[in-house]
Amino acid sequence: MSLIRKLAHKVLGDKKAKKVWSRIEIVGDIAIIRKPPDVNIEDIKAIGEEILKELPYVKSVWCATSEVRGVYRLRNYVHLAGEYRSETVYVEHGCKFKLDITKVYVSPALNYEHKRIAEMVKPGETIVNMFAGVGIFSIIIARKVSLVKVFSIDINPYAYKYMVENVRINKVEDYVIPILGDAAEIILEKLVHVADRVLMPLPELAISYLKYAILSLKNRGFLHTYLFIRADNRGEGLEKAEKTYSQELKKYVENYKLISSRVVRSVGPRKYQVVLDYYIEK
Numbered sequence: 184m185s186l187i188r189k190l191a192h193k194v195l196g197d198k199k200a201k202k203v204w205s206r207i208e209i210v211g212d213i214a215i216i217r218k219p220p221d222v223n224i225e226d227i228k229a230i231g232e233e234i235l236k237e238l239p240y241v242k243s244v245w246c247a248t249s250e251v252r253g254v255y256r257l258r259n260y261v262h263l264a265g266e267y268r269s270e271t272v273y274v275e276h277g278c279k280f281k282l283d284i285t286k287v288y289v290s291p292a293l294n295y296e297h298k299r300i301a302e303m304v305k306p307g308e309t310i311v312n313m314f315a316g317v318g319i320f321s322i323i324i325a326r327k328v329s330l331v332k333v334f335s336i337d338i339n340p341y342a343y344k345y346m347v348e349n350v351r352i353n354k355v356e357d358y359v360i361p362i363l364g365d366a367a368e369i370i371l372e373k374l375v376h377v378a379d380r381v382l383m384p385l386p387e388l389a390i391s392y393l394k395y396a397i398l399s400l401k402n403r404g405f406l407h408t409y410l411f412i413r414a415d416n417r418g419e420g421l422e423k424a425e426k427t428y429s430q431e432l433k434k435y436v437e438n439y440k441l442i443s444s445r446v447v448r449s450v451g452p453r454k455y456q457v458v459l460d461y462y463i464e465k
C-alpha cells in the first residue's frame with residue numbers, strides 16, 4: 184500500500200479513505216487533494232496535516248474544490264496546511280517545470296504520455312504543440328530528441344510566462360518557441376504547412392480545432408489527439424473514439440492511418456480520456 188494511501192486510512196478510516204486517497208497528487212513540493220463531493224473539508228484538512236507531518240518534502244497542501252474548467256482548464260483551490268504558496272517546481276523525466284497550480288493546468292497523470300510522445304519523435308522534426316500549457320510535452324521532446332523545432336502555443340498568459348521561463352531553465356531556447364495566443368489564429372497567421380507532427384492535448388477542442396491541426400501539417404505527418412469518450416468500458420471507449428475521429432478526419436484528408444491508440448485514464452464514471460496517434464497524407 185502506498186504511503187499516501189496508508190495516511191488516508193489512518194486519518195479517516197477505511198470507508199472515507201477509499202474516496203480520497205486516489206485523489207491526492209504531489210506536484211513539486213505541493214500536495215493537492217481533489218475533494219470528493221461527499222467528504223467534508225475538515226476531513227480533507229486532517230489528511231493534509233498528516234501529509235505535511237509524514238512527508239518532509241511536502242511544504243504546502245491545497246484542496247481542489249472544483250473540476251477542471253474554463254478556457255485555461257483550471258480548478259478552484261483552498262489552502263489547507265503548510266506554507267501559503269501555490270508556486271512550485273515540478274520535475275518530470277529529468278526536466279524542471281516552474282508553475283503555479285492555481286494559475287496553470289498541470290497533471291502528473293500525463294507523465295507517461297509526455298514520455299511516450301517524445302519517444303516517437305525523430306531528430307530534426309518540426310512540431311506544433313497547439314495546447315502546450317507550461318511546455319511539458321515540448322520541453323521533454325526538445326531535451327530527448329536532437330535538433331527539433333517545437334512551436335509551443337498556449338492562450339493562458341500565465342502558462343506562456345511559465346513556459347518561457349521553463350524553456351530557459353531547461354536550456355532549450357534554440358528548440359522550443361513559446362507562443363501566446365489562440366492556436367487557430369496562430370496557425371492561420373504563421374504556421375500553415377510547417378509541421379511534421381502536431382500535438383492536440385486538449386480534448387475539448389479535439390474536433391473543432393482539427394482543421395487547424397491539418398492546416399499546420401506538411402503534406403504528410405503525424406497527429407496526436409486527445410479525446411474524452413463516454414463508454415461502458417475501456418475497449419468500447421477506444422473503439423468509439425477511433426470511429427468518431429476517423430469520421431472527422433475524412434472531412435479534411437484523403438489518407439490517414441491509425442498507428443496506435445490507448446486509454447490515458449479514466450476521468451469519471453464511464454468516461455475515458457483516449458489518445459489517438461495518426462499518420463496522415465493530405
Ligand SMILES: C[S@@+](CC[C@H](N)C(=O)[O-])C[C@H]1O[C@@H](n2cnc3c(N)ncnc32)[C@H](O)[C@@H]1O
Pocket residue numbers: 254255256288289290293313314315316317318319320336337338339342364365366367384385
Ligand atoms: C490540458 S491543458 C494542456 C496540458 C499540457 N499539454 C501538459 O501536458 O501539461 C490545455 C491547455 O490549452 C490551453 N488552451 C485552451 N484553449 C486554447 C486555444 N484556443 N489555443 C491555445 N491554447 C489553448 C489552456 O490554457 C491549457 O493550458
